[in-house]
Amino acid sequence: MxxxxxxxxxxxxxxxxxxxxxxxxxxxxxxxxxxxxxxxxxxxxxxxxxxxxxxxxxxxxxxxxxxxxxxxxxxxxxxxxxxxxxxxxxxxxxxxxxxxxxxxxxxxxxxxxxxxxxxxxxxxxxxxxxxxxxxxxxxxxxxxxxxxxxxxxxxxxxxxxxxxxxxxxxxxxxxxxxxxxPGSWRLVLRRLRWVPVWGLTGELAGRLFPGGLRDPRLWGWGFPRRLFAMGPAFLALRARFYVGWGCAEGACLAAGFGGNPPESHPRPGWGATRPCPRHKGPPPRPELWDFAAIRTCSPRDTERARGVGAGLRGWNRTVQWWLVRYVHARARGRGPALRNAWTMLVSAFWHGLHPGIYLSFLSVPLWLAAEGALGRLLGGVPKIRGVLWRIPPGIYTMRVFEYLSVGFILQDFEATLNYWGSIYFCLHLLPLFILGLDAVLKPGRGGGHPKTQGEGPKFKGEGPEIQGEGGNTPKFKGGTQKFKGSAPKFKGRPK
Structure with a gap:
């Protein structure tokens, strides 16, 4: 450390x-x-x-x-x-x-x-x-x-x-x-219970692979070992984030910050989504409040996410909501791919000026579009969809995030491209192949794609949606947001 x-x-x-x-x-x-x-x-x-x-x-x-x-x-x-x-x-x-x-x-x-x-x-x-x-x-x-x-x-x-x-x-x-x-040690300790585990995991990953992606021995390794090297590097990175966010949420819970009545339907970053008078008088027990407004990250949802879009929804939720509300929703009159690219460009600028960050963040829309295309391709093949659904959640999603994290970790333009080149840009070629296959098979479907459930990864429940290809973005009327569709609800005790 x-x-x-x-x-x-x-x-x-x-x-x-x-x-x-x-x-x-x-x-x-x-x-x-x-x-x-x-x-x-x-x-x-x-x-x-x-x-x-x-x-x-x-x-x-x-x-x-x-x-x-x-x-x-x-x-x-x-x-x-x-x-x-x-x-x-x-x-x-x-x-x-x-x-x-x-x-x-x-x-x-x-x-x-x-x-x-x-x-x-x-x-x-x-x-x-x-x-x-x-x-x-x-x-x-x-x-x-x-x-x-x-x-x-x-x-x-x-x-x-x-x-x-x-x-x-x-x-x-x-x-x-x-x-x-009032603050509750019970809620604080419940939120912190996994922090030592993630802290130890991050330390072990850093000590067992001290050089990480900057290890000069990397270039002498074979393809499988080079491909594996990005796994421990991203594990150490996200474990540190889990520790920091968990402790930050614990501090909010101790102060009673971010608690709302459940009937106000709060969401991360947004806070209360429905008008509700502030509570006056002695407050109810902490367990009866909803602290979703300050819920930054759900490691479980991120680690077990099915798809890049689902993984993003569980990662840094409050900042994701800000990007959706103030960047993505204002990019009107553009297709989903361009809105996603614009949002990722603003996010990359917010994170820093290092070119490696832009390489990583601007690769995310490619995967969002590929996931939407894959949903269309498999829409008429339920057996294959069933087989893919039985794959343990998070297996493929974490591999994609490991690949995309390389630019964030190395930050240098040349170093990022050198590493991706050493593994043959495999997770850039795969989404391009999916999109190409989708484009080739499109004429055979009568000039259009059948509508399928989950057609594109969407940022739900935290404002307007960032979508894959083929979705619509809710519109703003009179300065207020209209949301359609279901959204994850945070009720009862905070997890």
Missing amino acids: TPEEMTYLAVLLFSIPVGFAFNGRGPRTRQWGGAALGAGLTLVTCGPHALHSLVTSLVTWALVRLLPRRCGGAALAWTFGYLLFFRTLWVWGWPQPPPYANALQLLLTLKMVSLASDVQERWEAEPAGVTSSERDELIGSVPPRPGLGETLCYSYCYLGLLTGPFYRMGTHRDWVLGSAP
């Missing part, structure tokens, strides 16, 4: 017991105390580089105050433009910030775009028959013009500061103004 990872883990473990100190406290204590703690952690880890986050927050607040009806697009351009400047400080002769400042800037970018877009939507689509004061009492609501103090408190709240989860200002206000559920 590197010193950087030790710092992240120390911050997360410190945040868990601190969360219980906010139980039963008043709104001002939760709001300003949480922000003061977050500002202190920012100064300790980032030092003077914390000024970048402060500038980002202040300018976004000014845009929201001055341009409430157009602040969504303005904030998007401002935050991503500043993110580009932040990533190229060396060009201007400025010192390079530490990785903690980069993590803070990434999450702050999502928060500020979400804040500005929510304010703009409130101005554009005020619900009929609901007064402004009544709207402020609803779960997940944002004020028409957030104050400077409220914006800074949302920006620097210690929960999710460096590792996520992402959450909207409405979720933060619910914790501050509502009757937040």
Whole structure:
């Protein structure tokens, strides 16, 4: 474990017991105390580089105050433009910030775009028959013009500061103004029960294969061993993410953050999806609240996913929702493949400027399209579909993710292509073969494909859908979203 990872883990473990100190406290204590703690952690880890986050927050607040009806697009351009400047400080002769400042800037970018877009939507689509004061009492609501103090408190709240989860200002206000559920060690320990296992797994994978994909001996190995090398590398990577996200969710549970009544149907990142008054008076037991709003990742769903689309739905759910809501849904008038490619391009830019990241992320739409084509090809062959369905879940999905993670791990353009070339670009050629076969057989079907269930991998339950070929995206009317189809529901006790 590197010193950087030790710092992240120390911050997360410190945040868990601190969360219980906010139980039963008043709104001002939760709001300003949480922000003061977050500002202190920012100064300790980032030092003077914390000024970048402060500038980002202040300018976004000014845009929201001055341009409430157009602040969504303005904030998007401002935050991503500043993110580009932040990533190229060396060009201007400025010192390079530490990785903690980069993590803070990434999450702050999502928060500020979400804040500005929510304010703009409130101005554009005020619900009929609901007064402004009544709207402020609803779960997940944002004020028409957030104050400077409220914006800074949302920006620097210690929960999710460096590792996520992402959450909207409405979720933060619910914790501050509502009757937040009390923290529960039982819920925290239940969420953390697999963290030591994943931590040990990541350490073992890193120690047994210390060189990883950068091992110079790799080029002397045969094809099977080179193909196997990407497995331990991705295992060590995702195990570290599972540990960080699990601890971050544990800190939220300890503070009672992100809890909503089940009738509000909360979803990761989005928070409450149905209007519901904030609870007043003594809060019910923590077990009766739904904490889906801060559920970042489900390792079980990711590891057992059937398909790339399903795996993405279980991975970093709150950020996936942000991408769907503010990027994918706005790419109107384009086909599913182009919308998916645009979303992955924005996601790659958000993650960094390293060319290997773009190679990996822009390969995802290829697989999403191939999975949609495969569903059409097998639509009339139920026996083959049945055989494939009996394959243990996650077997093929994790192999694809291992292959796609190479660019994220190596980051260098030439190194990524050299490794993929050493295994003959096998998992680029396979989806291309599926798409080619689908195109060749298309005329034999009367000029069209039969409609099949699960025609394309879809991001469901977390906003508009990212689809494979052949799907439709729900449309926006009056600034509000209309969702059709089923969505995974989070009821009862958080898992």
